[in-house]
Amino acid sequence: MLLLLLVLTILSQHNVLGQFGEYAQEYGYVTVRPGAHMFYWLFYTTADVPNYTDRPLIVWLQGGPGGSSTGTGNFEILGPLDLSLQERNFTWIKNFNVLFVDNPVGTGFSYVENLQLLTTTNDQIALDFVELMRGFYADNPMFEGINLYIYGQSYGGKMAVDMALRMREAEEAGTIQSNLRGIAMGNAWISPVDATLTWGPLLLAAGLVDQEGYEAIQASAREAERLFNEGQYVASTNQWAATQGVVFQRTTNVDFYNILTKMPTNQPESRSALELSRDMLIHNRPYGSPMNDPVVYTLNYMMNNLVKPALGIPDHVVWGSQSNAVFNYQNGDFMKPVTEGIEKLLNETDIIITKYNGNLDLICDTPGQILWVDRLKWPGAEAYKNATRQPIWENDKLEGYYKAYGNFRFFWINVAGHSVPRDNPAGSNAFLRDMTSFG
Incomplete structure (x- = not known):
């Protein structure tokens, strides 16, 4: 542990120019409401392309609510560096520009000046997200009009549904220059009672x-x-x-x-x-892991003592300090489903709706997902039910199965639990390619 901390300290000293690590990146705050400040961290793709914008923009949303995308999603699941600050060979930035968002406000490096400004519903979360993206495009106009995909894990998948509705509404009103083409709900908290x-x-x-x-x-x-x-x-x-x-x-x-x-x-x-x-x-850690578990401790240490000064986060902001309150404020909305929102997207838009699930997960288990999927009311419902389930082959290995009709698809991913991109990167390539044509 002492050696690791020494390495981390040395690396942090090399980030004095305002970034963490050697990867091309942008980051910043957007005030989504007076007193409510959301943080984003963008990693540009490392794909061999003339321009970054030759590849899509993927937003990654962590669960919870209160889980940090810039911390957990980035360092534990699919960012360019892992918790040991070693390069991750299956990082999504190899093929995409990846935007990690600390969402809802109060999560990770995002913060509110008064806890009463925290959100209490999924729709409030979505409205804040639209404001966050408006600010992001203002800071990074090169991404206006570029294909946008939202990938949400666990509660992030639930949030993605209302975000898609509000983003499409803003696009049609001409108040945001985004081009949302799809959302993916990974082991998502869509219908909590079914789960x-x-x-x-x-x-x-x-x-x-x-x-x-x-x-x-x-x-x-x-x-x-x-x-x-x-x-x-x-x-x-x-x-x-x-x-x-x-x-x-x-x-x-x-x-x-x-x-x-x-x-x-x-x-x-x-x-x-x-x-x-x-x-x-x-x-995003199993029950029974003590709060001083080395992995959790390292992430907290990294975010508050290395990432924070490297990125110039305000001194008064403590990564994760408001996350418990974020979860608590959503207690009244936590068990509510978002299946009506999915039906609205299927009935009124051409947005690709992807549901993927690691078959070893319990909290958002596959049987519970199938229940609500089979109840969806949309023109392609019967055709989807009658569609043939196809195998997913990657490098001559069976990584799972998928079934699709129209703009809806379901991916069953083998040898994977709650965090599919980390547990089975090869299987993840299948649903990434299906939605984006890359991966």
Whole structure:
């Protein structure tokens, strides 16, 4: 650890010109509302092209809500450098310009001057995102009109739906010069009740619980559903967290992000079920990982002690310090689905709608995704259901399956949990190429 910190310190001293690492980049703040400031970090593609704008712009959204794209998404999943500051050979900037956004406001390096300015609904998040993108295009006009794709993981996938609606609305009104061509929802929190109700069946089928454990999980999940149906949305969120607690107990602490991961059996008792669930989602780390886990500690250290001074982040901003509040302010919206928004996009736009899922994920499990997909009401619904599922071959390996009709497609990705781009880069290439023609 001491050697790693020494290396990090040396590298940070070489970033005095206002960037972190050797990759071409831009970053900045956009005031999306008075007192609400959002941070973005753009990495230009390293593809061998005459101009950066010969390749599309991809926005990456982390989950949570409260998970940092500039931190977790960048250094842990698909950015040019990993947590050891080693080059990542499957980074997305090899083919795309990638814009990491700390979203919703209050996440990562984004901040509000008063917590009352935090968002409470998905639509408020989307409206802030449109303002963020207006500011981004003002700072980087070269990207106006360039194909734009939004990729969101977990809660980021949920946010992407309303963002697409608001972005298309702004494009049609002529108030933003973007060219949104598609969104991708990766292991996304689209229909939370469906996801929660399928935890038990998946765990039973995988042999991770017995019948008694299955029934205990389902009883708790059905209570979350009941509360939701009665309009008790905050109580439903709390019951969802309690259901996670039942799952942990009955499985001896299964990893919600990959059911095959071997996990420690100890369960911290100093925090509530909701706090434990919140911390897992914000940090994109399995339940049971202590908060001083070396990987989490290194990311916090890097962002606050190396990245922050290198990029000239204001002294008063502490990376991640408002993330818990971001999650808490969304409690009333957390369990609400966004399937109506997906139907609106399918019925009224030509935007490509991609759903991809790592088959080893539990929290946003594949069975729960299929339930809401099969209920979608759009002209191509029956044709999609009747379409043949095709295999995904990459380098002579079966990486998963896909099914598509019109502008909707579903990708099942093998040997991958919650963070598909990190767990199975080869499988990820399939849905990247399908949407963008690159990858």
